[in-house]
Amino acid sequence: MANTLTLISHALCPYVQRAAIALAEKGIAFERIDIDLANKPAWFLQVSPLGKTPVLLVDGEAIFESAVICEYLDDTTLPRLHPENALQRAQHRAWMEFGSATLNTIAALYSAQDKAALSQKTLELRAKFAQLEAQLGAGPYFAGERFSLVDAVFGPVFRYFDVLDHYTEQAFFDGLPKVQAWRAALALRPSVVEAVAPHYADLLTHFLRNRSGALAARMQGTHASPAIAQPVCTI
Known part of the structure; x- marks a missing residue:
């Protein structure tokens, strides 16, 4: 069964964009939720220890930091976006x-x-x-x-x-x-x-x-x- 993925986002954040691009390149379905970083909801602070976007929820489990998110996606889903070498x-x-x-x-x-x-x-x-x-x-x-x-x-x-x-x-x-x-x-x-x-x-x-x-x-x-x-x- 495929994982349920949710990308916690801010509309202007370039780091969110790189995660969204990686998801799209791999053809992975995901939900995207934009939040107001000037008025962070309490639930967001529970999944983002740094209080920053992006956060990727994988079946409700949080991954934060865009580089880590991209590496996770490349480790788990084809096609690979990193070189094999x-x-x-x-x-x-x-x-x-x-x-x-x-x-x-x-x-x-x-x-x-x-x-x-x-x-x-x-x-x-x-x-x-x-x-x-x-x-x-x-x-x-x-x-x-x-x-x-x-x-x-x-x-x-x-x-x-x-x-x-x-x-x-x-x-x-x-x-x-x-x-x-x-x-x-x-x-x-x-x-x-x-x-x-x-x-x-x-x-x-x-x-x-x-x-x-x-x-x-x-x-x-x-x-x-x-x-x-x-x-x-x-x-």
Whole structure:
């Protein structure tokens, strides 16, 4: 008998998205429940020791941390999204961590309180994408023709720029043709597309515009606004 799976989610969380992508790539049926991380229900705190999303409930048993969730799914259900070779598998896990570090830099960019800090984080992101450019091969995905968990991690990373590209002065991907092609391929992948609600871009725009700092001020065309709580996800 198949397990009953429930993914506890936040609508904007990129770490939830990677779990949803892995589930979709494996063709696993699951229920998704979005919660308000600013007003966490008591039942959520009982299944999430860190108080963060995502959490995967497997027949009511909780697994937390997105990397752990993805590894569990890859251990238990075909098709495998990690390479069979142990060295390549370790390398993929390392690039997944690089993806998490990139998400941290994105968060630092939209939290930057002045123009200088915003410019610095923009340069750091550009440098990370240049590192990816040197790593990529012929594509269309991270490791060629085969979609992997690294792709599940970077689909949500690139999705941010569907909004950020309209409000930042830096062209993050200019001169990086392999990264551009990878981003485009992931944007067309059904599992990546369906990992968020159709109105995700509007939700993200609202979230970014209502934060404090340089990016929010640019989006508003005014001085920085008071800060609002940031949704909390987990790796």
